[in-house]
Amino acid sequence: MSAKIETEFGCAIPPASRHAITFHLPLWSNLLRFAALDPELLGRLKSPYPRMMLTTDVKDLAAAILKHIGAAEDQMLFIFPSPTSAVECKDFATDPKRGEIVVPPEEISIRVFDLQLRLYTVSFPAARYLTFYHFWLNAGTGISSRLAEECLDSINLLRQVIDDSVPPPKVELSPTHGQIQKRIASLLERAPVGPPREAKVSLEDVYLFQSGMAAIYGLHRYLLKKQNGGSVLFGYAFHSTPHVFDDFGPNFKLFALGNEQLDELETYLASETREGRKVQAIWTEFPTVPLITTPDLGRLRKLADKYRSLLIVDDTVGSFCNVDVLGVADIVVTSLTKSFSGYADVMAGSAVLNPSGSRYIELKSMFQELYRNDLANSDAVVLEHNSRDYLARSKILNSNTLRLVEYIQTKAADPTSTVSKVFYVTTSPSLPFYKERMRPATADFTPGYGCLFSFEFDTVDAMAAFYDNANVHIGPHLGAHLTIVQPYTKGTYGRDLAAVEPYGLRETQMRIAPGLENIELLLKDFEKGLVAADATRVKET
Known part of the structure; x- marks a missing residue:
């Protein structure tokens, strides 16, 4: 077994740099409080996930700006690097769709400040925080922790801009922006699947964003401005993604069960077409979070062509190195925060246009008109450095994940075990659809099945025992250098479990994101938790 984890509650996984984006949440009792959004517990998180909560540097910068303007003590402030994001934040809060938590426009103030760069702030009464928090969480366009630190270092230069x-x-x-774009373009053209493409991805086809959700939100907003059409999400997805589609735009339809609903999707697209309502895009993850099922991209491509919808694929979990979805997607979106970065200390995202796609010229024009690069230089420098060993790390992540899956699958097949099911590409009936897009092996890399899986316990008691005894870090992230596990459904939907149960999400499921550790030690770390889980069944009998 690995050395006993000594990471304290609420702190980042080692090496715990200033801008780490993880936190460790030991003890099942803490998980229950976290799921209930216990304010006292949340306030003790020293290293929060930056979209989930404001980091220390962001809070300190907001406090400095509030002090500068002499704001009342009951005021709060969000900071954005883009004027568009500030305006959209206000629009979100004042939209009648917010229902009971809608905010009157007169309670919101947008201000502009200069330091070594320009910042845009949205201030509001602290009592209205929940409304604005939803925008911060799901849009992912807020100032980064690293950029906030830079601003604090030059806070003496702060001045409000009154004259527009x-x-x-x-x-x-x-220049690191270009290096990252070039690296991504090269990875997307590395060992392609299918016949030769008419055009290859260039760095000009790669658009960077300050987070993975910012890429999804930004692209969605661009399409709304151009088409104002509906959106389809095919297969369940990372929790913020459906919120973006539901909160912004006229019509959103979720086909959470994925391939089981392909015929329903076609019926819906035909109906929308007859009614004169355009479905601007079909979005899907490849594979999906957290149940790791793979959509039939071939069928989705045909439907997208037939009904003039874009097909947008999020390949974060599959990852550039393993799968090639560009041959069927109009746009590929990726959270670069995950395995591309790999060290849990920077946020970023990308959207890449398929230069061989039938709507490439249209999409290129849209980005030229609407896109703005808000990824901070300091974040780009870290991302470029981290991603230099992306292929080498991915080889280990693939291997460790498959070994763990095979081990836990033996438990699921054992009637005396409390493990009932494993969710991974290789254990899913949708495996053939993944293999269709799997890159061929090359001399330097053999593709695998990705660095994320889930498994399910028979009971909550068994899961709690695993949680308290497995020698692994617990928190919200994947693709990092160290293994991180998370009771995804319980922690994310803890107050609304009934709403997601029809989609196959259950509170007894544990999401696993293996890291780069020695696999033999890692297997022992998991065995410790599984033995404790199985002991709950002995007590029951």
């Missing part, structure tokens, strides 16, 4: 005609400070993009 005053030009902002000039900030040149770091």
